[in-house]
Amino acid sequence: MRALHRFNGGVHPPEHKGESTLRPIQQPPLPEKLVIPLHQHIGNSAKPLVEAGDTVLKGQMIGKAEGYVSGAIHAPTSGKILSVGHEAVPHPSGLKDLCIVLAPDGLESWTDLQPIDHLNMDPSTLRNRLRDAGVVGLGGAVFPSFIKLNPGAGKRIRTLVLNGAECEPYITCDDMLMRERAREIIEGAAIMRHMLHAEEVVIGIEDNKPQAISAMREAAGQSMEVVAVPTIYPGGGAKQLIRVLTGIEVPAGERSTDLGVQCFNVATAASVYRAIRHGEPVLSRIVTVTGNVKNPGNFEALIGTPMDHLVDQAGPLEGSDGAIMGGPMMGFDLPSTAVPVVKATNCIIVKSDALFPTKPQPMPCIRCARCAESCPAELQPQELYWFAKAGNFGKAQEYALFDCIECGCCTYVCPSHIPLVQFYRYAKSEIWAQEREKKAADLARIRHDLRQERIEREKREKAERLAQKSAQAKTAEHSQPEQK
Amino acid sequence: MNSPYLAKSPSVAQIMAKVLLALIPAVAAYVWFFGPAVLVTMALASATALALEAVMLKLRKKPVKPYLLDGSALLTAWLLALSIPPMGPWWLIVTGTAFAIVIAKHLYGGLGSNPFNPAMVGYAVLIISFPVQMTQWLAPLSIAQSHLDFMSQLGYMFFHALPQGAQLDAFTSATPLDTLKTQLHLDKPMAAIMSMPVYGAIGGTGGQWVAAAYLAGGLYLLQQKIISWHVPAAFIATIFIVSGTFHLIDPAHHASPWFELATGATMICAFFILTDPVTGPTTPRGKLVFASGAGFLTFAIRTYGGYPDGVAFAVLLMNICVPLIDAYTQPAVFGKKK
Amino acid sequence: MLDAIFVMSGLALFLGGVLGYASIRFHVQGNALVEKIDAILPQTQCAQCGFPGCRPYAEAIAEGRADINQCPPGGDANIHKLADLLGVEFKSLNASHGEPKPKSVAFIDESTCIGCTLCLQACPVDAICGAPKQMHTIIAQECTGCELCIAPCPVDCIFMIPIQENISNWKWKQPAYLKGAA
Ligand code: SF4
Numbered sequence A: 001m002r003a004l005h006r007f008n009g010g011v012h013p014p015e016h017k018g019e020s021t022l023r024p025i026q027q028p029p030l031p032e033k034l035v036i037p038l039h040q041h042i043g044n045s046a047k048p049l050v051e052a053g054d055t056v057l058k059g060q061m062i063g064k065a066e067g068y069v070s071g072a073i074h075a076p077t078s079g080k081i082l083s084v085g086h087e088a089v090p091h092p093s094g095l096k097d098l099c100i101v102l103a104p105d106g107l108e109s110w111t112d113l114q115p116i117d118h119l120n121m122d123p124s125t126l127r128n129r130l131r132d133a134g135v136v137g138l139g140g141a142v143f144p145s146f147i148k149l150n151p152g153a154g155k156r157i158r159t160l161v162l163n164g165a166e167c168e169p170y171i172t173c174d175d176m177l178m179r180e181r182a183r184e185i186i187e188g189a190a191i192m193r194h195m196l197h198a199e200e201v202v203i204g205i206e207d208n209k210p211q212a213i214s215a216m217r218e219a220a221g222q223s224m225e226v227v228a229v230p231t232i233y234p235g236g237g238a239k240q241l242i243r244v245l246t247g248i249e250v251p252a253g254e255r256s257t258d259l260g261v262q263c264f265n266v267a268t269a270a271s272v273y274r275a276i277r278h279g280e281p282v283l284s285r286i287v288t289v290t291g292n293v294k295n296p297g298n299f300e301a302l303i304g305t306p307m308d309h310l311v312d313q314a315g316p317l318e319g320s321d322g323a324i325m326g327g328p329m330m331g332f333d334l335p336s337t338a339v340p341v342v343k344a345t346n347c348i349i350v351k352s353d354a355l356f357p358t359k360p361q362p363m364p365c366i367r368c369a370r371c372a373e374s375c376p377a378e379l380q381p382q383e384l385y386w387f388a389k390a391g392n393f394g395k396a397q398e399y400a401l402f403d404c405i406e407c408g409c410c411t412y413v414c415p416s417h418i419p420l421v422q423f424y425r426y427a428k429s430e431i432w433a434q435e436r437e438k439k440a441a442d443l444a445r446i447r448h449d450l451r452q453e454r455i456e457r458e459k460r461e462k463a464e465r466l467a468q469k470s471a472q473a474k475t476a477e478h479s480q481p482e483q484k
Numbered sequence B: 001m002n003s004p005y006l007a008k009s010p011s012v013a014q015i016m017a018k019v020l021l022a023l024i025p026a027v028a029a030y031v032w033f034f035g036p037a038v039l040v041t042m043a044l045a046s047a048t049a050l051a052l053e054a055v056m057l058k059l060r061k062k063p064v065k066p067y068l069l070d071g072s073a074l075l076t077a078w079l080l081a082l083s084i085p086p087m088g089p090w091w092l093i094v095t096g097t098a099f100a101i102v103i104a105k106h107l108y109g110g111l112g113s114n115p116f117n118p119a120m121v122g123y124a125v126l127i128i129s130f131p132v133q134m135t136q137w138l139a140p141l142s143i144a145q146s147h148l149d150f151m152s153q154l155g156y157m158f159f160h161a162l163p164q165g166a167q168l169d170a171f172t173s174a175t176p177l178d179t180l181k182t183q184l185h186l187d188k189p190m191a192a193i194m195s196m197p198v199y200g201a202i203g204g205t206g207g208q209w210v211a212a213a214y215l216a217g218g219l220y221l222l223q224q225k226i227i228s229w230h231v232p233a234a235f236i237a238t239i240f241i242v243s244g245t246f247h248l249i250d251p252a253h254h255a256s257p258w259f260e261l262a263t264g265a266t267m268i269c270a271f272f273i274l275t276d277p278v279t280g281p282t283t284p285r286g287k288l289v290f291a292s293g294a295g296f297l298t299f300a301i302r303t304y305g306g307y308p309d310g311v312a313f314a315v316l317l318m319n320i321c322v323p324l325i326d327a328y329t330q331p332a333v334f335g336k337k338k
Numbered sequence C: 001m002l003d004a005i006f007v008m009s010g011l012a013l014f015l016g017g018v019l020g021y022a023s024i025r026f027h028v029q030g031n032a033l034v035e036k037i038d039a040i041l042p043q044t045q046c047a048q049c050g051f052p053g054c055r056p057y058a059e060a061i062a063e064g065r066a067d068i069n070q071c072p073p074g075g076d077a078n079i080h081k082l083a084d085l086l087g088v089e090f091k092s093l094n095a096s097h098g099e100p101k102p103k104s105v106a107f108i109d110e111s112t113c114i115g116c117t118l119c120l121q122a123c124p125v126d127a128i129c130g131a132p133k134q135m136h137t138i139i140a141q142e143c144t145g146c147e148l149c150i151a152p153c154p155v156d157c158i159f160m161i162p163i164q165e166n167i168s169n170w171k172w173k174q175p176a177y178l179k180g181a182a
């Protein structure tokens, strides 16, 4: 048995996972149109490769990865491109972003897939394959996986952690995936182990998912260790799970590979398997649809499926009032349910007043430190709140604002019902904006200085030339009479 | 609305309600041993506190209802009422409460922003301004030479009128701590002092049971996770160790550590006053430093100071240090521990 | 009474001495101060402050030749920073130098541009590229929005377009709060 470690704080919100695990994963009918955003991952937006009017095949690349940190985007089914333009996307801002709109033709005609045998490939070829297959972290962070599979020269990875903890209430997509497709996950983990030369693979699953644990144990056999970890939110945070399974604490801003561990979501492992062994890019993902619906459950949804298409399948109930993407602790309000499913969409919760009553009015902070007791990052949320509210961002950074994982535990326990995380999100985005401005100002300063220098130089050169000319003229004048 | 969409009770009002509930046993013990006058004091203080709180909230343009219902003003009133002599004249109670609510709480920014414990500010103002009234404690019923019926007590509180022939001295007495100080001054041996009727078994007739009731209430708060163990444990341990050391060295001039724990305001302070989150540090280590400091000062003021009990001043002095303590006891964050 | 006067004036003298010493001892050297001021200024290089760019204005402030409230692109936020840095009172923007505007970038209508290069010479950060007699275009990332290129254009083909909020520059707002609470 592996000795488990623990992390500070954490909370036990009501789980609400039973409702959506009653049925197996369902295949929704093909929607009338798919809206596929080009920015579904951390990093640069993909560059569109198609135009309105093009016909595309299922699995065909329609957006190319741009720059290093990026991922490709593919046509989830065959059909015709209706437009490339700005459409509503699932983002807390409610703003539009560049999307490709595809009308499926219902034929599902595939492009040529090229499965490869990973054992005969060097890791860098495999990484390129993953980049072109658009494989990103499907746990919600959507960081391009190929980057995490590049440990860097001379770095040894001891432990590959597979994250099946799924700690956030309501979400069950990983649970169902592990129950039904354990083999794909294990095969994917084997590929990643091969790429990282990892000594061991440890799969952490919270002990409230006994069926997933036994399915995964059966598929893993002796090759990998499946560990039941205690159920506590946010035990499925990558840093928290790494801590629980290995005792290692990965500080903010450091790569976990430098400490010899790397962590992937189970769904990511499954998509690695599909991308390598079947040559199949990421075209769909499992999405939990739950909350105020008649038949909560999990759907294998094509990327770009409008969310209301899935909600209709689950049957929305009376009193529905908007929806959340993600879980109730870290998710966000959707601008509307017409936005498409993206690679980060693990869960759609239809809201109602009964499920999520409005919170009482915030009161002043009474410094009770319950927030600090619950904080898995061991921060002092009450101090951060104070600094963020006062606009004292420098001080907030000094108190490790950027170590905050925005898990929401502090806000959950605060007896004054202060929207603490909101203040941290606000402070972080203000700091980023300031940094952007600073960069722009520095660039302008440099360019202005260069220009000044150039003007000076040109002036000087001109003056020199003039001087030369007049000197020449003078010598000419002088020399002339002598010739006489 | 933004995530998290879920919230867990208790709210501030529920926390305060539990603290008030935890004070009930002590109030009951008080009534049992010293008579019901304390209930009048508490009622008067509560009414004053709530009225002034409402006025101040209005003046500061804050929503009155949620703040009035948060229970913090009531708690301040109760703590102050339990700290001053139960049969003090009405203006004493009103003045103390007014100071606590208006000056110590609202002028410093109201709930959450006041650096000093309001109840202790009220107490400190009273003991400096009205030392005589503040040391006339009711004698425990069991040893008082005579005692007043409830109506006459009311008469004394509101009209300063005593029934015919009644002597103030007959039913009031100094507290055990106060007596200890004066008697030691008269060079009485410790054993003789401790056998005076006012002392009871450990910390004072009646008083020790009130202290036990505070302890019980405090344990309830611990069990309910309303307070953390750091503050009471550090405070009690410090008083015990420091007074124990002095007692061992010089038993003739220093009472036993058990006496120090069971007497005066030690217990109410440990569980109800020092644990006020607003005026205390937030870090676990900070809480230990804060409470030990308060314990040390309490003992020092009791032993060397001019006031009968040192708790209020000890608390206020430590309140000043809170920002410093917090700044120096910041725990290391995840992944950045040495 | 006399004692009190002595004590107070003694104290005043002493503190005055300390302050005087501190101001000499901790005086920020000229150039370092200019750097610090320049780091606060927005580098729009628009010359609205009355100086030919941010750095000359920074020098003027450091030498006490200019007030701190003359830079419209920096707005009140920057004046606060300058006031903090220099230890002087905040004063609101001097409107005679202009009003703050939403940040914009210039855009050249390329169908009208005659390639006269006048804008190119005006741009303080060389954000316009093009050669004589060819149409010109603006590198949006490098344009500071100073508007200096607009006036010289003989065919009025340059427009300022305010920067739109998009997903990459969108910011979380400060939480709306119970009025008056906390
Ligand atoms: S939990 Fe809320 S009230 Fe308590 S210290 Fe934290 S922010 Fe303040």
Ligand code: SF4
Residues within 6 Å of the ligand: A371, A374, A375, A376, A377, A378, A379, A380, A381, A403, A404, A405, A406, A407, A408, A409, A410, A411, A420, A421, A424
């Ligand atoms: S949201 Fe941030 S501060 Fe709050 S508990 Fe989570 S990590 Fe800590």
Ligand code: SF4
Residues within 6 Å of the ligand: C041, C042, C043, C044, C045, C046, C047, C048, C049, C050, C051, C052, C053, C054, C055, C057, C070, C071, C072, C073, C074
């Ligand atoms: S007004 Fe323009 S040139 Fe002057 S400091 Fe401000 S941005 Fe720079």
Ligand code: SF4
Residues within 6 Å of the ligand: C105, C106, C122, C123, C124, C125, C126, C127, C128, C138, C142, C143, C144, C145, C146, C147, C148, C149, C150
């Ligand atoms: S392009 Fe025009 S507005 Fe932009 S920096 Fe150059 S001169 Fe200023």
